Amino acid sequence: MPQGQPLVTPEDGLSTKQRRNRPLVMVHTGDGKGKSTAAFGLALRGWNQGWSIGIFQFVKSAKWRLGEQTAFEQLPAGFGSIEWHKMGSGWSWSRKGGSEDDHAAAAAEGWAEIKRRIAAEEHDLYLLDEFTYPINWGWIDIDDVIETLANRPGHQHVVITGRRADAKLVEVADLVTEMAKVKHPMDAGQKGQKGIEW
Amino acid sequence: MPQGQPLVTPEDGLSTKQRRNRPLVMVHTGDGKGKSTAAFGLALRGWNQGWSIGIFQFVKSAKWRLGEQTAFEQLPAGFGSIEWHKMGSGWSWSRKGGSEDDHAAAAAEGWAEIKRRIAAEEHDLYLLDEFTYPINWGWIDIDDVIETLANRPGHQHVVITGRRADAKLVEVADLVTEMAKVKHPMDAGQKGQKGIEW
Numbered sequence: 001m002p003q004g005q006p007l008v009t010p011e012d013g014l015s016t017k018q019r020r021n022r023p024l025v026m027v028h029t030g031d032g033k034g035k036s037t038a039a040f041g042l043a044l045r046g047w048n049q050g051w052s053i054g055i056f057q058f059v060k061s062a063k064w065r066l067g068e069q070t071a072f073e074q075l076p077a078g079f080g081s082i083e084w085h086k087m088g089s090g091w092s093w094s095r096k097g098g099s100e101d102d103h104a105a106a107a108a109e110g111w112a113e114i115k116r117r118i119a120a121e122e123h124d125l126y127l128l129d130e131f132t133y134p135i136n137w138g139w140i141d142i143d144d145v146i147e148t149l150a151n152r153p154g155h156q157h158v159v160i161t162g163r164r165a166d167a168k169l170v171e172v173a174d175l176v177t178e179m180a181k182v183k184h185p186m187d188a189g190q191k192g193q194k195g196i197e198w
Numbered sequence: 199m200p201q202g203q204p205l206v207t208p209e210d211g212l213s214t215k216q217r218r219n220r221p222l223v224m225v226h227t228g229d230g231k232g233k234s235t236a237a238f239g240l241a242l243r244g245w246n247q248g249w250s251i252g253i254f255q256f257v258k259s260a261k262w263r264l265g266e267q268t269a270f271e272q273l274p275a276g277f278g279s280i281e282w283h284k285m286g287s288g289w290s291w292s293r294k295g296g297s298e299d300d301h302a303a304a305a306a307e308g309w310a311e312i313k314r315r316i317a318a319e320e321h322d323l324y325l326l327d328e329f330t331y332p333i334n335w336g337w338i339d340i341d342d343v344i345e346t347l348a349n350r351p352g353h354q355h356v357v358i359t360g361r362r363a364d365a366k367l368v369e370v371a372d373l374v375t376e377m378a379k380v381k382h383p384m385d386a387g388q389k390g391q392k393g394i395e396w
Contacts, residue, residue: 009387020389032375034236041235048265049393067246176381177230182374189207191218195247
Protein backbone atom coordinates (compact mmCIF):
# COMPACT_ATOMS: atom_id res chain seq x y z
CA MET A 1 0.00 0.00 0.00
CA PRO A 2 2.02 2.95 -1.18
CA GLN A 3 0.82 5.93 0.78
CA GLY A 4 2.87 8.69 -0.73
CA GLN A 5 6.02 9.99 0.77
CA PRO A 6 8.65 8.02 2.63
CA LEU A 7 9.38 9.27 6.13
CA VAL A 8 12.99 10.18 5.46
CA THR A 9 15.19 10.53 2.41
CA PRO A 10 18.44 8.68 3.01
CA GLU A 11 21.77 10.15 1.98
CA ASP A 12 23.00 7.06 0.15
CA GLY A 13 23.89 8.59 -3.19
CA LEU A 14 21.15 6.66 -4.97
CA SER A 15 18.50 8.17 -7.21
CA THR A 16 14.87 7.62 -6.26
CA LYS A 17 14.54 5.15 -9.11
CA GLN A 18 17.61 3.19 -8.03
CA ARG A 19 16.38 3.17 -4.49
CA ARG A 20 12.90 2.17 -5.54
CA ASN A 21 14.17 -0.82 -7.44
CA ARG A 22 16.55 -2.07 -4.80
CA PRO A 23 16.15 -5.81 -4.26
CA LEU A 24 14.62 -6.72 -0.93
CA VAL A 25 15.01 -9.36 1.73
CA MET A 26 11.57 -9.82 3.30
CA VAL A 27 10.67 -11.83 6.38
CA HIS A 28 7.17 -12.94 7.45
CA THR A 29 7.32 -14.20 11.00
CA GLY A 30 5.10 -14.47 14.10
CA ASP A 31 2.60 -16.99 15.44
CA GLY A 32 -0.38 -15.86 13.38
CA LYS A 33 -1.85 -17.10 10.12
CA GLY A 34 -0.86 -15.43 6.86
CA LYS A 35 2.93 -15.74 6.68
CA SER A 36 3.02 -18.23 3.81
CA THR A 37 -0.22 -17.06 2.21
CA ALA A 38 1.15 -13.53 1.91
CA ALA A 39 4.40 -14.85 0.44
CA PHE A 40 2.52 -16.87 -2.20
CA GLY A 41 0.41 -13.80 -2.94
CA LEU A 42 3.67 -11.92 -3.52
CA ALA A 43 4.82 -14.65 -5.90
CA LEU A 44 1.65 -14.05 -7.90
CA ARG A 45 2.47 -10.34 -8.13
CA GLY A 46 5.96 -11.18 -9.33
CA TRP A 47 4.59 -13.64 -11.87
CA ASN A 48 2.46 -10.84 -13.30
CA GLN A 49 5.66 -8.76 -13.70
CA GLY A 50 7.28 -11.51 -15.73
CA TRP A 51 9.64 -12.67 -13.00
CA SER A 52 11.35 -16.00 -12.65
CA ILE A 53 10.27 -17.26 -9.24
CA GLY A 54 11.72 -20.13 -7.24
CA ILE A 55 9.62 -21.50 -4.39
CA PHE A 56 11.46 -23.70 -1.90
CA GLN A 57 9.17 -25.30 0.64
CA PHE A 58 10.95 -26.47 3.74
CA VAL A 59 9.60 -28.70 6.47
CA LYS A 60 6.09 -29.45 5.28
CA SER A 61 5.54 -33.02 4.17
CA ALA A 62 5.90 -33.83 0.49
CA LYS A 63 2.38 -35.24 0.77
CA TRP A 64 1.12 -31.88 1.92
CA ARG A 65 0.03 -30.02 -1.20
CA LEU A 66 -1.11 -26.44 -1.03
CA GLY A 67 -3.83 -25.07 -3.30
CA GLU A 68 -1.36 -22.45 -4.47
CA GLN A 69 0.83 -25.12 -6.04
CA THR A 70 -2.00 -26.36 -8.23
CA ALA A 71 -3.06 -22.82 -9.06
CA PHE A 72 0.47 -21.80 -10.08
CA GLU A 73 0.69 -24.85 -12.35
CA GLN A 74 -2.46 -23.66 -14.11
CA LEU A 75 -1.09 -20.22 -14.94
CA PRO A 76 -0.41 -19.73 -18.65
CA ALA A 77 2.87 -18.91 -20.39
CA GLY A 78 3.62 -15.36 -21.43
CA PHE A 79 4.10 -13.89 -17.97
CA GLY A 80 6.60 -15.04 -15.37
CA SER A 81 7.57 -18.55 -14.42
CA ILE A 82 7.14 -20.30 -11.08
CA GLU A 83 9.16 -23.36 -10.07
CA TRP A 84 8.00 -25.16 -6.95
CA HIS A 85 10.50 -27.31 -5.05
CA LYS A 86 9.92 -29.33 -1.92
CA MET A 87 13.20 -29.51 -0.07
CA GLY A 88 13.91 -32.81 1.56
CA SER A 89 10.83 -34.63 0.27
CA GLY A 90 9.45 -36.97 2.81
CA TRP A 91 10.07 -35.12 5.98
CA SER A 92 7.05 -33.92 7.81
CA TRP A 93 6.14 -30.90 9.84
CA SER A 94 6.27 -32.94 13.02
CA ARG A 95 9.66 -34.45 12.17
CA LYS A 96 8.13 -37.92 12.26
CA GLY A 97 9.54 -40.57 9.95
CA GLY A 98 13.20 -40.70 8.98
CA SER A 99 15.96 -39.91 11.41
CA GLU A 100 16.78 -36.39 12.46
CA ASP A 101 20.11 -36.74 10.67
CA ASP A 102 18.26 -37.44 7.41
CA HIS A 103 16.16 -34.33 7.88
CA ALA A 104 19.17 -32.20 8.69
CA ALA A 105 21.07 -33.46 5.65
CA ALA A 106 18.08 -32.88 3.36
CA ALA A 107 17.69 -29.33 4.66
CA ALA A 108 21.38 -28.60 4.22
CA GLU A 109 21.27 -29.91 0.65
CA GLY A 110 18.20 -27.79 -0.03
CA TRP A 111 20.02 -24.70 1.17
CA ALA A 112 23.12 -25.58 -0.88
CA GLU A 113 20.93 -25.69 -3.99
CA ILE A 114 19.43 -22.29 -3.18
CA LYS A 115 22.94 -20.86 -2.71
CA ARG A 116 23.97 -22.19 -6.12
CA ARG A 117 20.97 -20.53 -7.71
CA ILE A 118 21.57 -17.22 -5.95
CA ALA A 119 25.20 -17.26 -7.13
CA ALA A 120 23.99 -17.95 -10.67
CA GLU A 121 21.31 -15.23 -10.36
CA GLU A 122 18.73 -17.75 -11.45
CA HIS A 123 15.57 -16.13 -10.08
CA ASP A 124 14.08 -12.69 -9.54
CA LEU A 125 12.29 -13.84 -6.40
CA TYR A 126 13.15 -16.66 -4.02
CA LEU A 127 10.40 -17.80 -1.67
CA LEU A 128 11.92 -19.80 1.19
CA ASP A 129 8.82 -21.12 2.92
CA GLU A 130 9.15 -22.25 6.56
CA PHE A 131 12.87 -21.59 6.30
CA THR A 132 13.22 -20.37 9.88
CA TYR A 133 12.70 -23.87 11.30
CA PRO A 134 15.74 -25.67 9.86
CA ILE A 135 17.77 -22.62 10.86
CA ASN A 136 16.43 -22.68 14.40
CA TRP A 137 17.01 -26.42 14.68
CA GLY A 138 20.66 -25.89 13.75
CA TRP A 139 20.37 -27.75 10.45
CA ILE A 140 21.36 -24.70 8.41
CA ASP A 141 23.99 -22.21 9.59
CA ILE A 142 22.50 -18.79 10.19
CA ASP A 143 25.78 -16.98 9.50
CA ASP A 144 26.03 -18.69 6.12
CA VAL A 145 22.47 -17.60 5.33
CA ILE A 146 23.13 -13.99 6.38
CA GLU A 147 26.35 -13.77 4.39
CA THR A 148 24.71 -15.27 1.30
CA LEU A 149 21.77 -12.88 1.50
CA ALA A 150 23.86 -9.80 2.27
CA ASN A 151 26.27 -10.45 -0.61
CA ARG A 152 23.89 -11.81 -3.21
CA PRO A 153 24.70 -10.50 -6.70
CA GLY A 154 22.44 -8.71 -9.14
CA HIS A 155 18.81 -7.98 -8.48
CA GLN A 156 17.23 -10.80 -6.50
CA HIS A 157 14.37 -10.48 -4.03
CA VAL A 158 14.08 -13.03 -1.23
CA VAL A 159 11.10 -13.70 1.02
CA ILE A 160 11.45 -15.98 4.04
CA THR A 161 8.59 -17.29 6.18
CA GLY A 162 8.35 -19.03 9.53
CA ARG A 163 7.98 -18.47 13.24
CA ARG A 164 10.71 -17.15 15.50
CA ALA A 165 12.91 -15.58 12.85
CA ASP A 166 16.50 -15.35 14.09
CA ALA A 167 17.51 -11.84 15.18
CA LYS A 168 20.29 -11.84 12.57
CA LEU A 169 17.72 -12.53 9.87
CA VAL A 170 15.60 -9.62 11.07
CA GLU A 171 18.72 -7.46 11.06
CA VAL A 172 19.66 -8.25 7.45
CA ALA A 173 16.08 -7.93 6.17
CA ASP A 174 14.69 -4.79 4.54
CA LEU A 175 11.07 -5.62 5.34
CA VAL A 176 9.84 -7.62 8.32
CA THR A 177 6.21 -8.24 9.16
CA GLU A 178 5.16 -10.05 12.28
CA MET A 179 1.91 -11.89 11.73
CA ALA A 180 0.62 -11.86 15.29
CA LYS A 181 -2.20 -14.14 16.35
CA VAL A 182 -5.05 -12.16 17.84
CA LYS A 183 -7.61 -14.96 17.47
CA HIS A 184 -7.49 -18.36 15.80
CA PRO A 185 -10.28 -20.93 15.36
CA MET A 186 -7.98 -23.70 16.57
CA ASP A 187 -7.98 -22.04 19.98
CA ALA A 188 -11.75 -22.58 19.98
CA GLY A 189 -11.33 -26.26 19.19
CA GLN A 190 -11.66 -25.92 15.43
CA LYS A 191 -9.37 -27.85 13.09
CA GLY A 192 -7.95 -26.71 9.79
CA GLN A 193 -10.16 -26.80 6.72
CA LYS A 194 -9.77 -26.90 2.96
CA GLY A 195 -9.47 -23.59 1.18
CA ILE A 196 -8.33 -21.93 4.40
CA GLU A 197 -5.31 -23.94 5.52
CA TRP A 198 -4.43 -25.65 2.23
CA MET B 199 -0.40 -24.64 9.32
CA PRO B 200 -2.27 -27.45 10.98
CA GLN B 201 -0.14 -28.64 13.86
CA GLY B 202 -2.22 -31.46 15.20
CA GLN B 203 -4.59 -31.11 18.09
CA PRO B 204 -6.66 -28.08 18.99
CA LEU B 205 -6.10 -26.72 22.48
CA VAL B 206 -9.60 -27.40 23.75
CA THR B 207 -12.64 -29.33 22.53
CA PRO B 208 -15.71 -27.13 22.83
CA GLU B 209 -19.01 -28.50 24.09
CA ASP B 210 -21.10 -27.15 21.24
CA GLY B 211 -22.86 -30.34 20.13
CA LEU B 212 -21.05 -30.29 16.78
CA SER B 213 -19.12 -33.19 15.30
CA THR B 214 -15.47 -32.63 14.48
CA LYS B 215 -16.37 -32.59 10.80
CA GLN B 216 -19.13 -30.02 11.30
CA ARG B 217 -16.84 -27.93 13.40
CA ARG B 218 -14.03 -28.24 10.91
CA ASN B 219 -16.17 -26.99 8.07
CA ARG B 220 -17.69 -24.07 9.91
CA PRO B 221 -17.59 -20.91 7.80
CA LEU B 222 -15.18 -18.29 9.07
CA VAL B 223 -15.00 -14.54 9.39
CA MET B 224 -11.34 -13.61 9.09
CA VAL B 225 -9.70 -10.23 9.68
CA HIS B 226 -6.22 -9.14 8.59
CA THR B 227 -5.37 -5.91 10.33
CA GLY B 228 -2.32 -4.03 11.63
CA ASP B 229 0.15 -1.54 10.17
CA GLY B 230 2.40 -4.10 8.47
CA LYS B 231 2.59 -5.37 4.90
CA GLY B 232 0.80 -8.59 3.98
CA LYS B 233 -2.84 -8.01 4.90
CA SER B 234 -4.17 -7.93 1.34
CA THR B 235 -1.50 -10.23 -0.11
CA ALA B 236 -2.46 -12.95 2.38
CA ALA B 237 -6.14 -12.48 1.56
CA PHE B 238 -5.46 -12.83 -2.17
CA GLY B 239 -3.38 -15.92 -1.43
CA LEU B 240 -6.40 -17.32 0.40
CA ALA B 241 -8.57 -16.61 -2.63
CA LEU B 242 -6.16 -18.72 -4.68
CA ARG B 243 -6.57 -21.62 -2.23
CA GLY B 244 -10.35 -21.30 -2.46
CA TRP B 245 -10.17 -21.19 -6.24
CA ASN B 246 -8.31 -24.50 -6.18
CA GLN B 247 -11.20 -25.93 -4.09
CA GLY B 248 -13.71 -24.93 -6.73
CA TRP B 249 -15.16 -22.02 -4.78
CA SER B 250 -17.05 -19.03 -6.10
CA ILE B 251 -15.08 -16.03 -4.86
CA GLY B 252 -16.13 -12.41 -4.80
CA ILE B 253 -13.41 -9.81 -4.34
CA PHE B 254 -14.57 -6.33 -3.40
CA GLN B 255 -11.81 -3.78 -3.38
CA PHE B 256 -12.60 -0.70 -1.35
CA VAL B 257 -10.71 2.57 -1.29
CA LYS B 258 -7.92 1.94 -3.74
CA SER B 259 -8.15 3.90 -6.95
CA ALA B 260 -9.80 2.25 -9.90
CA LYS B 261 -6.59 3.07 -11.76
CA TRP B 262 -4.64 1.03 -9.23
CA ARG B 263 -4.41 -2.48 -10.62
CA LEU B 264 -2.85 -5.25 -8.60
CA GLY B 265 -0.88 -8.08 -10.20
CA GLU B 266 -3.26 -10.51 -8.56
CA GLN B 267 -6.13 -9.19 -10.64
CA THR B 268 -4.33 -9.96 -13.89
CA ALA B 269 -3.19 -13.34 -12.57
CA PHE B 270 -6.70 -14.32 -11.49
CA GLU B 271 -8.01 -13.41 -14.95
CA GLN B 272 -5.48 -15.81 -16.45
CA LEU B 273 -6.62 -18.82 -14.41
CA PRO B 274 -8.43 -21.45 -16.50
CA ALA B 275 -11.96 -22.77 -16.12
CA GLY B 276 -12.57 -26.06 -14.35
CA PHE B 277 -11.73 -24.92 -10.84
CA GLY B 278 -13.37 -22.09 -8.93
CA SER B 279 -14.37 -18.67 -10.18
CA ILE B 280 -13.11 -15.27 -9.09
CA GLU B 281 -15.04 -12.04 -9.65
CA TRP B 282 -13.15 -8.83 -8.97
CA HIS B 283 -15.14 -5.67 -8.19
CA LYS B 284 -13.83 -2.22 -7.46
CA MET B 285 -16.30 -0.53 -5.20
CA GLY B 286 -16.79 3.13 -5.92
CA SER B 287 -14.57 3.39 -8.98
CA GLY B 288 -12.72 6.57 -9.11
CA TRP B 289 -11.99 7.20 -5.51
CA SER B 290 -8.45 7.06 -4.42
CA TRP B 291 -6.63 5.97 -1.33
CA SER B 292 -5.97 9.54 -0.39
CA ARG B 293 -9.59 10.56 -0.90
CA LYS B 294 -8.53 13.06 -3.52
CA GLY B 295 -10.91 13.84 -6.35
CA GLY B 296 -14.67 13.76 -5.95
CA SER B 297 -16.41 15.05 -2.87
CA GLU B 298 -16.42 13.15 0.38
CA ASP B 299 -20.18 12.68 -0.03
CA ASP B 300 -19.55 10.91 -3.36
CA HIS B 301 -17.07 8.56 -1.75
CA ALA B 302 -19.38 7.80 1.16
CA ALA B 303 -22.30 7.10 -1.17
CA ALA B 304 -20.17 4.83 -3.36
CA ALA B 305 -18.95 2.88 -0.33
CA ALA B 306 -22.48 2.50 1.02
CA GLU B 307 -23.70 1.25 -2.35
CA GLY B 308 -20.79 -1.20 -2.50
CA TRP B 309 -21.71 -2.58 0.89
CA ALA B 310 -25.41 -2.82 -0.10
CA GLU B 311 -24.37 -4.97 -3.06
CA ILE B 312 -22.31 -7.24 -0.82
CA LYS B 313 -25.28 -7.59 1.56
CA ARG B 314 -27.51 -8.62 -1.35
CA ARG B 315 -24.99 -11.27 -2.38
CA ILE B 316 -24.59 -12.61 1.15
CA ALA B 317 -28.39 -12.89 1.48
CA ALA B 318 -28.50 -14.75 -1.84
CA GLU B 319 -25.54 -16.97 -0.78
CA GLU B 320 -23.78 -16.03 -3.98
CA HIS B 321 -20.17 -16.78 -2.99
CA ASP B 322 -18.20 -19.26 -0.93
CA LEU B 323 -15.63 -16.61 -0.04
CA TYR B 324 -16.00 -12.84 0.12
CA LEU B 325 -12.81 -10.81 0.15
CA LEU B 326 -13.54 -7.30 1.40
CA ASP B 327 -10.24 -5.57 0.76
CA GLU B 328 -9.48 -2.36 2.69
CA PHE B 329 -12.98 -2.56 4.14
CA THR B 330 -12.01 -1.20 7.57
CA TYR B 331 -11.47 2.30 6.15
CA PRO B 332 -15.01 3.14 5.00
CA ILE B 333 -16.24 1.69 8.30
CA ASN B 334 -13.83 3.82 10.32
CA TRP B 335 -14.72 6.93 8.32
CA GLY B 336 -18.38 6.39 9.20
CA TRP B 337 -19.41 5.68 5.60
CA ILE B 338 -20.63 2.17 6.43
CA ASP B 339 -22.41 1.35 9.67
CA ILE B 340 -20.40 -1.07 11.78
CA ASP B 341 -23.49 -2.49 13.50
CA ASP B 342 -25.04 -3.30 10.15
CA VAL B 343 -21.82 -5.06 9.11
CA ILE B 344 -21.68 -7.08 12.34
CA GLU B 345 -25.33 -8.10 12.14
CA THR B 346 -24.96 -9.12 8.50
CA LEU B 347 -21.85 -11.19 9.20
CA ALA B 348 -23.18 -12.81 12.36
CA ASN B 349 -26.46 -13.82 10.72
CA ARG B 350 -25.24 -14.73 7.25
CA PRO B 351 -26.98 -17.83 5.90
CA GLY B 352 -25.45 -21.04 4.59
CA HIS B 353 -21.73 -21.62 4.32
CA GLN B 354 -19.94 -18.40 3.42
CA HIS B 355 -16.40 -17.42 4.42
CA VAL B 356 -15.53 -13.73 4.69
CA VAL B 357 -12.09 -12.16 4.87
CA ILE B 358 -11.71 -8.46 5.66
CA THR B 359 -8.50 -6.46 5.40
CA GLY B 360 -7.39 -3.04 6.58
CA ARG B 361 -5.76 -1.17 9.42
CA ARG B 362 -7.44 -0.39 12.72
CA ALA B 363 -10.18 -3.02 12.56
CA ASP B 364 -13.11 -1.96 14.75
CA ALA B 365 -13.27 -3.82 18.09
CA LYS B 366 -16.72 -5.14 17.15
CA LEU B 367 -15.30 -6.64 13.98
CA VAL B 368 -12.55 -8.36 15.97
CA GLU B 369 -15.22 -9.64 18.36
CA VAL B 370 -17.38 -11.19 15.62
CA ALA B 371 -14.39 -12.69 13.75
CA ASP B 372 -13.22 -16.29 14.15
CA LEU B 373 -9.68 -15.58 13.03
CA VAL B 374 -7.81 -12.32 13.44
CA THR B 375 -4.20 -11.76 12.44
CA GLU B 376 -2.42 -8.53 13.16
CA MET B 377 0.22 -7.87 10.55
CA ALA B 378 2.60 -5.81 12.66
CA LYS B 379 5.30 -3.74 11.04
CA VAL B 380 8.71 -4.63 12.41
CA LYS B 381 10.63 -3.04 9.55
CA HIS B 382 9.56 -1.50 6.26
CA PRO B 383 11.72 -0.14 3.42
CA MET B 384 9.62 3.04 3.27
CA ASP B 385 10.92 3.92 6.73
CA ALA B 386 14.38 3.87 5.15
CA GLY B 387 13.28 6.22 2.41
CA GLN B 388 12.44 3.55 -0.14
CA LYS B 389 9.31 3.82 -2.25
CA GLY B 390 7.03 1.03 -3.39
CA GLN B 391 8.08 -1.11 -6.33
CA LYS B 392 6.49 -3.39 -8.89
CA GLY B 393 6.04 -7.01 -7.93
CA ILE B 394 6.23 -6.09 -4.27
CA GLU B 395 3.51 -3.50 -3.76
CA TRP B 396 1.43 -4.18 -6.88
